[in-house]
Amino acid sequence: MKRAENKSHCPVNFALETFGDAWSLLIVRDIVFWGKHTYGEFLDSDEGIATNVLAARLAHLESKGILIKGPHESDRRKEVYALTEKGLALIPILLEMSGWSATYDPETTAPQKFVDAVYADRAGMFTRIQDLVRSGGSLFGGERSMVKP
Numbered sequence: 001m002k003r004a005e006n007k008s009h010c011p012v013n014f015a016l017e018t019f020g021d022a023w024s025l026l027i028v029r030d031i032v033f034w035g036k037h038t039y040g041e042f043l044d045s046d047e048g049i050a051t052n053v054l055a056a057r058l059a060h061l062e063s064k065g066i067l068i069k070g071p072h073e074s075d076r077r078k079e080v081y082a083l084t085e086k087g088l089a090l091i092p093i094l095l096e097m098s099g100w101s102a103t104y105d106p107e108t109t110a111p112q113k114f115v116d117a118v119y120a121d122r123a124g125m126f127t128r129i130q131d132l133v134r135s136g137g138s139l140f141g142g143e144r145s146m147v148k149p
Contacts, residue, residue, distance in 0.1 A: 018064050019090065023049055023057045025097075028066065028083065028090055032129070035138030035145065037080045038072065066090070088134060092126045114139075114147055 007013055019025055030036040030045055042054055049057075058081060061067040066087040072078035083090075095118050102110035118125045129139065129146065137144035 019061070019066060021057070023053055024061055024066075025090075025094070027054075027057055027061060027081075028087060029094055031081070031083055031087075031138070032091055032094055032133050033139045033141065035136075035142035037082060038078050039081075040078070042081075061087070083133060088130045091130050091133065092122070095122075095126065095129070111147065 005017075007017065019028070026045065026047055026049070027042055030042055036042055036045070039054065039058070042058070043049065043051065058067065058069075062069055062081075064086075065084055067081045068084050069079050069081055072080050098110055099115050099119060102108045102112065102115045132138070132144070132146055135144075137146065139146050
């Protein structure tokens with residue numbers, strides 16, 4: 001007997017089955033926070049994802065409508081991944097998770113000034129960051145980053 005696509009239609013279960021493993025959220029984080037967009041860039045992340053896991057997670061996120069894949073503008077051998085509107089809708093969740101972690105992890109790497117700015121105007125910051133990422137920017141990495149090192 002084939003299992004239904006989702007174990008249940010509980011909203012928490014739906015979210016977990018869509019992006020519920022750590023690797024999927026870290027890929028989304030890498031796009032939003034660091035401006036990564038290629039397989040090689042994701043592979044270079046600090047957490048050390050295995051190549052087979054990365055390939056599977058990218059395919060899963062694409063099949064769930066979180067990511068879209070397209071050709072690299074200057075290197076035909078590479079593909080570029082970007083967040084869809086559905087993926088961009090995860091940005092508030094990532095920011096809330098980051099704020100929670102900044103509060104409870106004594107060794108957090110989150111810049112407290114940035115966390116405070118997000119909490120001072122959640123709705124406004126969520127929208128600004130979604131617009132930034134939609135246009136190819138990121139929070140902390142690259143030329144078009146919101147927060148400069």
